Amino acid sequence: MWHHLCFATLTTRPTREVTGLGREMSDDRQAHWDSVYSRKSENQLSWHQDDPGLSLELAELTGLSPESSVIDIGGGTSRLAAALRHRGIRDISVLDLSAVALKAARERMGTAGEGVTWIAADVTAWHPGRCFDLWHDRAVFHFLVDEADRRAYLARLEEGVCTGGHAIIATFAPDGPETCSGLPVARYSPETLAETLGDGFQPVASRLDLHQTPWGAAQSFQYSLFRKAS
Numbered sequence: 001m002w003h004h005l006c007f008a009t010l011t012t013r014p015t016r017e018v019t020g021l022g023r024e025m026s027d028d029r030q031a032h033w034d035s036v037y038s039r040k041s042e043n044q045l046s047w048h049q050d051d052p053g054l055s056l057e058l059a060e061l062t063g064l065s066p067e068s069s070v071i072d073i074g075g076g077t078s079r080l081a082a083a084l085r086h087r088g089i090r091d092i093s094v095l096d097l098s099a100v101a102l103k104a105a106r107e108r109m110g111t112a113g114e115g116v117t118w119i120a121a122d123v124t125a126w127h128p129g130r131c132f133d134l135w136h137d138r139a140v141f142h143f144l145v146d147e148a149d150r151r152a153y154l155a156r157l158e159e160g161v162c163t164g165g166h167a168i169i170a171t172f173a174p175d176g177p178e179t180c181s182g183l184p185v186a187r188y189s190p191e192t193l194a195e196t197l198g199d200g201f202q203p204v205a206s207r208l209d210l211h212q213t214p215w216g217a218a219q220s221f222q223y224s225l226f227r228k229a230s
Contacts, residue, residue, distance in 0.1 A: 029122060030097045052080040054209055055136060055168060058225045059084075061205055062166040066090060068133040071160065073123055074140030076101040077108070085112050093117040095126065124152035128160035135160055135167040139221075142171035142185040150196070158200060161228045167201060169193060173208060173220040190224045201226035 059070075066088040072080050075094035084092050092115070096102050099120040106113045119126070123140060135157060144150045161167055172180070172187045179185060188196070190206035204225040211219045 030099075030120075049211065050079065052078060052083055052138075054207055054223055055080055055138060055170070056083060056087075058168050058205060058207065058223060059134060059136070061225060062134055062227075064089065064134065069093075069131075069162075070134045070136065071095060071128075071132045073135065073137040075105065077105045078138070080136065080138075081105065081116055082109050082112060085109070085116070090115060093119060093132070095119040095121055095123060097122055123156055124149050126156060128156060130160075131162035131165065132160055133162055133165045135165070135169075137168065138170040138223075139172075139180070141169055142187065143180070143183055145184050145186050154197065157197070158228075161201075163228055163230050165228050166204070167197075167226045167228070168223060169197075169226070170209075170221050170223040173222040176220040188222060190222050193222070193224050194226070197226060200229055202229055 062068075064070075064087070068089055069091040070084055070089055071093040072078060073095050074097075075081060076096050076098065078094075081092050081094050094102065094105065094116060097120070102118045102120055106116070106118055109116070124144070141150075141153060144153055157167060171193065172185055174187050174189050176187050177185065178187070190203065194201070194203045204227050206222060206224045209221040209223060211221050213219060
């Protein structure tokens with residue numbers, strides 16, 4: 001990634017060339033999520049939450065400070081970037097496949113969003129180009145049901161987290177939904193997620209969460225905090 005502030009400019013350039021089937025799959029994913037965010041209001045999105053409290057709770061365990069760098073993977077229209085800015089964090093990046101979602105989030109934040117780096121990209125086809133103190137992902141990794149996509153994500157995770165830095169990854173729990181937004185998902189417990197990430201990321205803490213959708217349905221999530229080993 002590029003260490004700069006975009007000042008209300010949406011970054012859409014790719015960090016590596018994606019050709020053939022890879023490009024087609026990435027374009028299909030982008031079209032899917034642009035369509036979702038174009039057609040639905042926030043109260044029609046099952047993953048929407050007004051308060052990213054659990055993410056912030058785990059972030060505090062990392063020793064988060066105004067000097068920390070944070071990237072929110074699949075941030076979409078999440079309130080996390082705004083909450084981090086409110087806490088004095090200056091180096092914030094938000095990555096999402098959907099430029100539609102990022103535009104809505106940026107506009108909602110107003111002037112507070114001017115110092116956020118907004119990146120419209122597929123995380124499996126993106127190279128960070130730098131490391132972050134905290135990598136946050138609420139409900140991206142569980143969409144990667146293909147082994148090649150998981151390997152690509154984990155390579156970006158390894159590159160994108162500083163040594164001694166942390167990652168928060170939230171997915172559907174084993175008793176959570178089997179699909180979301182018409183797509184299959186892979187469900188994880190904190191233990192199976194730790195096994196998937198491997199020895200390079202040491203488990204620090206985990207939480208189980210019964211997320212309430214805007215229409216009152218319950219969805220089981222697990223949130224896991226990892227520290228990148230030296």
